[in-house]
Amino acid sequence: MIVLAGARVRLRPLRSEEFDMLRSARERADATVSPGSFGDDELRERIEQSGTLTGWGLALAIEADGDLVGHIQAYRAQLPRGVFGIGIELFDPDHRGKGYGTEAMAMLVRHLFDREEARRVEGGTTPDNAAMRRVFERLGFVEEGVQRQFLPAADGGGADCVMYGMTRNDYEGVKDQWTRTS
Ligand SMILES: CC(C)(COP(=O)(O)OP(=O)(O)OC[C@H]1O[C@@H](n2cnc3c(N)ncnc32)[C@H](O)[C@@H]1OP(=O)(O)O)[C@@H](O)C(=O)NCCC(=O)NCCS
Structure with a gap:
């Protein structure tokens, strides 16, 4: 079972009662x-x-001060070997903007490169998601372009997705600057 402990955030398996x-x-x-x-x-x-890396990927709960505050996933289905995509959500707006998202992402990205032989980690979000874009940028992800109309939108149409990627080389160059986040 994968459990990752950081300064303020703990990533642990989701529980059936959740x-x-x-x-x-x-x-x-x-x-x-x-x-x-x-x-x-x-x-x-x-x-x-x-808590287990399956063919689909790895899903973990984000815990802060002992409470479940969100979830984070690294998925690899339909991606080339060594490539992982990341998704994250903090449930309650009151828990956002406190640094939990940055810390959780740093911990999972570190795990993927250090323990799961990742060659590349990627993610994307809508152009107006300033918090998510800032998390990617702060950790040293590189903005790689826009996939137009990639995401399903609430109105049944599509939304653009700004793509970010981090290669193993990128990671080696930035990981030691993550002391504030892990
Ligand atoms: C996106 C999300 C995971 C970010 O996590 P977070 O804990 O809120 O973000 P952090 O507190 O770590 O902040 C990261 C950066 O974004 C900035 N930020 C946070 N909220 C912001 C907002 N609403 N607008 C602009 N910037 C914001 C912070 O100031 C920080 O930047 P800094 O390091 O320069 O100070 C979280 O807000 C969330 O779950 N949002 C809803 C779901 C979602 O959008 N998921 C991603 C889908 S792709």
């Missing part, structure tokens, strides 16, 4: 934040497998 909370968060989330559409059975399976 199903309802995760399901309501999924229902509330903007379509661009939770672009994959999957049902309750798949959510249950994700929770059961949480």
